[in-house]
Amino acid sequence: MVDWDKRYREATEPPFGTLPSEYLRQVLARSDFEIGSALCLADGDGRNGRWLAGQGRGGGQGRGQDRGQERGIEVTAVDLSQVATAQARIADGLSGIQSDRIAADLTQWTPDEGREWDAVILIALHAPWAEREVLLHRAVEWIRPGGFFVIEGFSARNPRASECGPADEDRLWNVEKTLACFPGFEVVEAFEGQTWLNEGPRHQGTARMVRILVRKPAE
Numbered sequence: 001m002v003d004w005d006k007r008y009r010e011a012t013e014p015p016f017g018t019l020p021s022e023y024l025r026q027v028l029a030r031s032d033f034e035i036g037s038a039l040c041l042a043d044g045d046g047r048n049g050r051w052l053a054g055q056g057r058g059g060g061q062g063r064g065q066d067r068g069q070e071r072g073i074e075v076t077a078v079d080l081s082q083v084a085t086a087q088a089r090i091a092d093g094l095s096g097i098q099s100d101r102i103a104a105d106l107t108q109w110t111p112d113e114g115r116e117w118d119a120v121i122l123i124a125l126h127a128p129w130a131e132r133e134v135l136l137h138r139a140v141e142w143i144r145p146g147g148f149f150v151i152e153g154f155s156a157r158n159p160r161a162s163e164c165g166p167a168d169e170d171r172l173w174n175v176e177k178t179l180a181c182f183p184g185f186e187v188v189e190a191f192e193g194q195t196w197l198n199e200g201p202r203h204q205g206t207a208r209m210v211r212i213l214v215r216k217p218a219e
């Protein structure tokens with residue numbers, strides 16, 4: 001089991017980089033994805049939540065910067081690591097960004113009664129599947145009707161093809177098992193396949209990834 005506080009404390013640079021996940025950028029660039037609030041689960045030292053809360057278009061830096069919705073999204077972020085959360089708060093402050101960051105274990109944490117977000121974002125959580133499955137079933141209640149769930153993680157299929165990510169199959173993602181946690185949701189996209197990551201020292205190189213965007217039915 002990873003000691004996340006130790007990993008973040010001892011890192012000489014942000015382990016997953018300072019830019020957001022490429023997949024999250026792609027999702028924000030979609031014409032059918034528009035949100036005003038997001039709950040970023042396992043947000044680590046905050047690269048994804050910080051980008052969502054920052055200014056600019058969803059498509060991000062460089063090419064495609066004119067695509068996607070304006071960001072400035074109201075972000076709530078939760079992560080197990082006290083160290084990462086403290087680092088994230090400092091980086092948010094240096095970027096002039098306001099977000100609500102909570103250091104908590106997602107196997108225990110629940111939002112205030114009735115609290116809902118336009119999107120729940122879960123990038124690179126590789127806890128044992130039993131824990132993730134329970135979390136997904138709970139987190140569907142935290143999305144407003146018509147809202148989204150975004151998931152990205154390393155794939156359980158052919159994991160040896162990945163140059164990074166966990167090796168233990170129980171910590172990897174499976175499209176079918178994940179989609180089964182979202183009964184009644186529209187599957188906007190669900191992919192498993194090979195890509196190339198350039199996201200800090202720990203997410204670097206060829207990677208087999210699962211990328212999922214599902215939408216809760218509007219009431």
Ligand SMILES: C[S@@+](CC[C@H](N)C(=O)[O-])C[C@H]1O[C@@H](n2cnc3c(N)ncnc32)[C@H](O)[C@@H]1O
Pocket residue numbers: 004016021041042043044045046047048078079080081084104105106107122123124125126127
């Ligand atoms: C691979 S890192 C990804 C961090 C961030 N999502 C990113 O993409 O930069 C996994 C994160 O999951 C967090 N984590 C692991 N188990 C958790 C749990 N039970 N509750 C909350 N966070 C957890 C760790 O602290 C770590 O920050």
